[in-house]
Amino acid sequence: xxxxxEMEKRPPKTxxxxxxxxxxxxxxxxxxxxxxxxxEKIIKIVLIGSSVKNSFGKYEPPGFRxxxxxxxxxxxxxxxxYMIPQWLxxxxxxxxxxxxxxxxxxxxxxxxxxxxxxEIFFIKESNMNNTEIxxxxxxxxxxxxDASKNKxxxxxxx
Numbered sequence: 001x002x003x004x005x006e007m008e009k010r011p012p013k014t015x016x017x018x019x020x021x022x023x024x025x026x027x028x029x030x031x032x033x034x035x036x037x038x039x040e041k042i043i044k045i046v047l048i049g050s051s052v053k054n055s056f057g058k059y060e061p062p063g064f065r066x067x068x069x070x071x072x073x074x075x076x077x078x079x080x081x082y083m084i085p086q087w088l089x090x091x092x093x094x095x096x097x098x099x100x101x102x103x104x105x106x107x108x109x110x111x112x113x114x115x116x117x118x119e120i121f122f123i124k125e126s127n128m129n130n131t132e133i134x135x136x137x138x139x140x141x142x143x144x145x146d147a148s149k150n151k152x153x154x155x156x157x158x
Contacts, residue, residue, distance in 0.1 A: 010064045015057040025051045028072040028112045029155050032120070037156060041082040043125060045156040046143050049073030052151050065093065066109070071117040075142055075152075080124045091119055096140030102127060 016024075029047060036042060049072065050056040056070040065071070087108060094105020104122035111118035121142065127133045134144045143152035 011060040011062070013055075013057045013059045013070070015055055018054055021051055021054055021056045024056065024112060024116060025072070028116070028118060029153075031112060032072075032074055032118060033156060035085070035087065036076065039082075040158075041079040042156070043077040043079065043128075043158050044154065046075040046077075047072065047153045047155055048075060048141060048143055048150060052153055065117070067117050069116050071107075071119050072112065074118065074120045074155075076120055076122050077128055078122055078124060080126050082122070082124070084122060088120060094119065094121060096121075096142065097133065097136055102133065 025047070028051065032045065036045065050070040051072050059068050059070075061068065063069075084104065084106060088106035089108065091105035091107040094107075095103045097103050102123075104124075106120050106122070108118050108120075110116070123133075123137070123142075123144075128144070137144045138148060138150060141150050143150040146154070
């Protein structure tokens with residue numbers, strides 16, 4: 001979900017043991033589901049990023065994006081008239097698409113265990129089947145389909 005040049009600015013990270021990553025991932029999934037569902041306008045929720053790739057961990061100070069820890073990256077596919085919840089704050093740095101109207105990245109600080117952030121990127125239904133957007137999203141690490149080469153976990157599908 002991030003641009004390559006931004007990824008290079010990250011400080012070194014100590015990866016957590018797999019068991020701890022699995023435990024935190026379960027907590028993040030359950031909390032996201034409890035906050036977003038049920039909602040008939042949500043089509044699918046996918047988890048991507050370091051918690052799926054088992055590279056979740058703690059950054060060396062000063063951290064990254066205001067946190068000493070990795071965050072949980074969710075992609076939420078929604079109907080076009082979906083209203084983004086108020087408990088999420090706009091993430092100005094989540095910009096995989098050249099058209100800024102498509103960059104619907106949001107963050108909630110210290111979402112899991114009052115320590116780990118969640119980033120939720122919304123993709124509207126009208127953009128889901130757009131081939132150009134699919135290519136850009138896949139290049140940015142966003143799994144746009146079940147056949148995606150980007151590692152992901154589908155946590156909800158309508």
